[in-house]
Amino acid sequence: MTNKKIVITGGNSRFGRELSKSFFGKNIIYTSRKQLDILDTKSIDNCLNKYKPNYLIHLASLSRPMIMHEKDIKLSIDTNIIGTANIVKKCSDKNIKLIYFSTNYVYPGINGNYHEDDPLKPVNNYAWSKLGGEASVKLYKNSLILRLAMTEFPFIHNKAFKDAKNNFIYRKDVIEILPKILDEKGIINIGSNKSESIYSFAKKSKPDVKPISRKDSKNFPKDSSVNIKKLRDILKKKIKK
Numbered sequence: 411m412t413n414k415k416i417v418i419t420g421g422n423s424r425f426g427r428e429l430s431k432s433f434f435g436k437n438i439i440y441t442s443r444k445q446l447d448i449l450d451t452k453s454i455d456n457c458l459n460k461y462k463p464n465y466l467i468h469l470a471s472l473s474r475p476m477i478m479h480e481k482d483i484k485l486s487i488d489t490n491i492i493g494t495a496n497i498v499k500k501c502s503d504k505n506i507k508l509i510y511f512s513t514n515y516v517y518p519g520i521n522g523n524y525h526e527d528d529p530l531k532p533v534n535n536y537a538w539s540k541l542g543g544e545a546s547v548k549l550y551k552n553s554l555i556l557r558l559a560m561t562e563f564p565f566i567h568n569k570a571f572k573d574a575k576n577n578f579i580y581r582k583d584v585i586e587i588l589p590k591i592l593d594e595k596g597i598i599n600i601g602s603n604k605s606e607s608i609y610s611f612a613k614k615s616k617p618d619v620k621p622i623s624r625k626d627s628k629n630f631p632k633d634s635s636v637n638i639k640k641l642r643d644i645l646k647k648k649i650k651k
């Protein structure tokens with residue numbers, strides 16, 4: 411599948427489990443928290459010394475429910491900021507290429523179509539914690555930050571905003587893209603080609619989803635869609651090659 415030796419943190423994450431169905435091989439190592447705890451630098455060392463990867467895909471994170479990041483800021487800071495910084499330091503020591511999963515919610519969520527170099531203003535504590543992780547990754551040049559507008563299939567909620575937009579991309583489509591961009595560096599937005607209301611997106615996979623308004627919710631971003639020209643150009647070049 412690939413000759414790259416890759417260690418993946420958060421191997422039991424929802425994304426990790428789905429990725430492992432098609433992206434596997436003896437050189438791709440999915441680690442559980444028990445094998446590689448991002449808050450335990452010894453366990454990171456042990457794992458990296460054992461497998462000697464040249465790539466590390468960092469999925470381990472505190473993500474859902476997002477409200478956790480408002481309720482328990484210590485856990486959020488530890489996992490997403492300090493845990494990520496621990497990973498960056500070890501990758502830097504061992505010159506391992508680091509791929510970090512961030513979120514499109516680091517953008518302000520107002521006008522949408524955000525480019526990678528647009529100003530940032532995370533929409534909630536989860537996004538701040540992911541941006542905190544990004545800050546340490548960015549110090550290390552042998553790295554790639556993915557700002558994902560990723561979601562699951564089918565749509566998981568019973569209600570969806572009719573007046574909020576995004577260009578959500580399903581995990582399965584991210585899984586197709588990921589192996590093609592492992593050698594890229596810097597920041598890449600990952601979303602679908604189509605920016606639309608969350609309600610119209612949701613209806614396609616969950617026909618009985620109910621429309622709701624942002625007015626009924628506290629601070630839900632109006633438009634978090636991302637510009638994916640950079641990603642498209644990279645993929646086009648790959649096809650040409």
Ligand SMILES: NC(=O)c1ccc[n+]([C@@H]2O[C@H](COP(=O)([O-])OP(=O)(O)OC[C@H]3O[C@@H](n4cnc5c(N)ncnc54)[C@H](OP(=O)(O)O)[C@@H]3O)[C@@H](O)[C@H]2O)c1
Binds near residue numbers: 420426443469511
């Ligand atoms: N909507 C999305 O899915 C979305 C969108 C954009 C970005 N992302 C990013 O994509 C990545 C994967 O998301 P996901 O939703 O698939 O994640 P997830 O299902 O919430 O799983 C997170 C994983 O991190 C592990 N973890 C937590 N603390 C750890 C620690 N101290 N050491 C090692 N592992 C630890 C957990 O281990 P346990 O199983 O032991 O608890 C769990 O397997 C995350 O970085 C997330 O922020 C996701």
